[in-house]
Amino acid sequence: MRFLATAVLAVPLALAPCVANAQSLLDRPDNVSTDWVGSNGVLYFNFVHRFTTSPPPERKVTNFPTFLIATGIASKALIGVNYATNSPLAARYPNEWEFFGRYAPLQQEDGAPFDLGGQLDYNLSVKGVDGEVSLARREGPLRVIGVVRSIADTLDGNKRRFSFGGGGTLRFGRFIAVTGDATTLTDRRVDEKIAWSAGLHIALPNTPHTLSLHVSNASTSTLQGFARGGDRRRYGFEFTIPIHVNRFFTTPEPVSAAAEGPPGVDVPSIPTVTDTATPPRPAVTNPAAPVVTAPTPTPTPTRADTARTTAAPARTNPTSAAARPAAPQPQRAAPKTVTARMKGQAYIPSSITIDAGTTVTWKNLDALIHTVTAVDKSFNSGVIAADGSYSHTFTKPGTYPIFCVAHPFMKATVVVK
Ligand SMILES: [Cu+2]
Incomplete structure (x- = not known):
């Protein structure tokens, strides 16, 4: 296990820098993260803590943390591991490890009509492979994401199960967004609820950090954890720490x-x-907006003008001007x-x-x-x-x-x- 984690961390150091898009928490709700791929040469350490409180009089607070360590590799790809220390997924196996790879080949920012992302992972708790495909589109301050998932359910006779759902973010300016999502297994059992989350996401000004304050009924931040909701609401937060590895390998x-x-x-x-x-x-410059030049006022012809025109017809003859269209216009390449x-x-x-x-x-x-x-x-x-x-x-x-x-x-x- 320690070797695998080391390998995950060592790979980025061997790769040449290449930039992909980084997404902050303002771009994704708490239980959907597939098309978040980060930037190459950046190590990501994100931690999620979700808390429940037991009934009174005890009111014991229990934490369900998930730690993500990942790195952008190549272009538009991310590899990493999610580690949850208090996972309810498998009995007597509270340490849940999810080793994942993500790829986001299409990004709206680069001119694609939508964002397309996918994740494949191996979850050690269920000893099985999970996957997700997501499609997202941004329209102004709103970003809508749809997901289809396939998870391994080895606890129930090695079945492959499917789920679908979606979520979205609504931005209020540069630093704040409200988010929500809901997903359901197609063959949900009685003890499995629709998984959902609702959050307030904040980009901390003048830092590379984003913070999510949220409530959800899902447990860990893995595809397995996102798959089903429980009876309890969990109140939590996620904090993102991007570490720019190339900072340490850059000569001034x-x-x-x-x-x-x-x-x-x-x-x-x-x-x-x-x-x-x-x-x-700044005011958004619309490239499609035509450049409007003030119209030159047409002088009212006076008697003198008319006389001049009559006297020198060659100078102002509109027919002759139209006959040589290129000559008076200097060929100037558009900037x-x-x-x-x-x-x-x-x-x-x-x-x-x-x-x-x-x-x-x-x-x-x-x-x-x-x-x-x-x-x-x-x-x-x-x-x-x-x-x-x-x-x-x-x-x-x-x-x-x-x-x-x-x-x-x-x-x-x-x-x-
Ligand atoms: Cu800078």
Whole structure:
């Protein structure tokens, strides 16, 4: 067991960094987590504690904790283990281990119509394989998730059982969401209730942590635990701790934070003509909205105008102007813009290739501050608050490595052709 856990932890260290999307607790209800895959090079330690109280007069509080240790691997994949120390799943086997792998090939953030995720795991308590497939879609502040599950029920004659259900999150701004879910086994027995949860999820401002305060009738945070609800309500919380492993393997950039001031605090902005750092919560620019130019007022023709037109018909002849459409319009390429994200303490994408003259806008989707700082110091965003963004126009061809002054392990490269 110890070997397996060590192996799970050792794998990420051997893999080259590659960025996938990280999802916080604001994106998932408490009993559905399938399409949460995290970022590569990040070790996740999440702990869930759910409590019950026995009837009076004793009122004994019992904790049912589940610990998750996982890491993003490759792209859009997560491997890890859930360990529950007080699992009611198997008699005389309170230590429940679930070794899982997750893959989320489709993500709406990358342009897919929905999020698609799947999990396969081996649960040592039931000595069987469980699986889940989830489909989610975000519409504004609402994210709806549907799940189909298959669990091994070795306690009942090695049966394979199925369940389905769904959940959702409703965001109130950047830091708060309310969540809920409900799932049921297709062949639910009398002692098995529909499993449900309801929660208030909070992103702690200026930290990478998210917190869930919730109530549920399910026991452990494994597919087995999510499968069935019990008689008792359990009040609990989940706290997420992402540990950026590459932080410890990153050599400081030649342009260090020391030159800019204390890391993560006051990064002075070095504005250039083409830079625009926007404050938090900027007005959403609709790319589809047409550029409206003020119409040039048509002067009322005066007698003099008419006279001039008559006198010099060649200058203002509309027919001749229309006959040569290209000539008066200088061929100007439309300025290109590229949008990138800062999420899960990573630049997404980590490599951008653009033509000279292109403007790149980085949006900060974390609850943390970030910077977009050129290693060669040619540009620097200064502090970009949560929800803020920063744009830089790259006019000269070249390769521009960038990093975040507050989190120097955050790196990306812009290649300008
Ligand atoms: Cu940062």
